[in-house]
Amino acid sequence: MTDQKNGCQRCGTCCRNGPPGLHEEDKSLYDQGLLRKEHLLTLRKGEWVYDNIEERRLMLSEEMIRIRPQPGDRACLFFDSEHNACEMYDYRPLECRILSCRDTRAIRSMYQQHRLNRRHLILKDSALFTIMNLHEERCAYERVQALAEAIIAKGEKNAPELAELSDIVQQDLQMRSLLQEKTEAAGSVLEFVFGRSLLKTLPGFGLELRETAEGYRFSKKENETSVSRRTLF
Numbered sequence: 001m002t003d004q005k006n007g008c009q010r011c012g013t014c015c016r017n018g019p020p021g022l023h024e025e026d027k028s029l030y031d032q033g034l035l036r037k038e039h040l041l042t043l044r045k046g047e048w049v050y051d052n053i054e055e056r057r058l059m060l061s062e063e064m065i066r067i068r069p070q071p072g073d074r075a076c077l078f079f080d081s082e083h084n085a086c087e088m089y090d091y092r093p094l095e096c097r098i099l100s101c102r103d104t105r106a107i108r109s110m111y112q113q114h115r116l117n118r119r120h121l122i123l124k125d126s127a128l129f130t131i132m133n134l135h136e137e138r139c140a141y142e143r144v145q146a147l148a149e150a151i152i153a154k155g156e157k158n159a160p161e162l163a164e165l166s167d168i169v170q171q172d173l174q175m176r177s178l179l180q181e182k183t184e185a186a187g188s189v190l191e192f193v194f195g196r197s198l199l200k201t202l203p204g205f206g207l208e209l210r211e212t213a214e215g216y217r218f219s220k221k222e223n224e225t226s227v228s229r230r231t232l233f
């Protein structure tokens with residue numbers, strides 16, 4: 001919802017369509033504790049996302065942080081559907097103040113500029129900063145994209161790329177488990193520190209991975225191949 005002077009009727013449509021991306025100007029909300037880790041979702045560089053402004057899927061050229069959607073819904077976490085109101089209206093993020101659904105020129109000109117990322121929020125000498133960087137190094141989407149393309153192109157059950165990608169998936173899961181074990185962090189906090197798990201994001205690369213009683217199962221389109229738990233795929 002935006003200012004009345006911009007013609008906003010406070011209908012809540014934009015809040016229902018998805019949460020805002022955050023910008024460097026919004027860092028003060030985090031510093032003041034008005035936005036916390038569990039409110040935020042990291043979308044990593046190279047991840048396939050749906051862009052609400054462009055209204056199409058695209059691969060992120062830079063990392064961004066947005067407010068989380070409500071569980072099982074795409075509405076913003078802070079949208080009160082019963083009262084059609086924003087629970088943080090007086091200190092809502094920059095995009096919410098700029099967006100006018102009647103004239104999107106202002107939001108289009110700024111929404112990809114000065115985006116907030118984890119390095120703005122996590123202390124550089126902290127253990128969290130170290131593990132975040134380690135995860136980024138070991139589970140970079142640039143590599144995931146190259147491996148997924150090779151796997152899809154080859155379509156071979158024993159392609160060497162399968163083993164490397166399965167190793168990346170395992171490392172992604174293990175680092176989440178480790179942090180949860182050490183800090184009892186909620187799943188929402190893990191999605192701020194590491195972004196969404198590869199189990200959720202691999203479909204964006206044309207691959208799916210799920211766990212079954214026999215082990216993990218990799219699937220591409222209609223074709224599905226069972227593999228042992230040891231190799232994941």
Ligand code: SF4
Pocket residue numbers: 001014015018019020067076077078079080085086087088089092093096
């Ligand atoms: S922060 Fe408030 S104004 Fe912005 S999308 Fe969420 S509910 Fe709407």
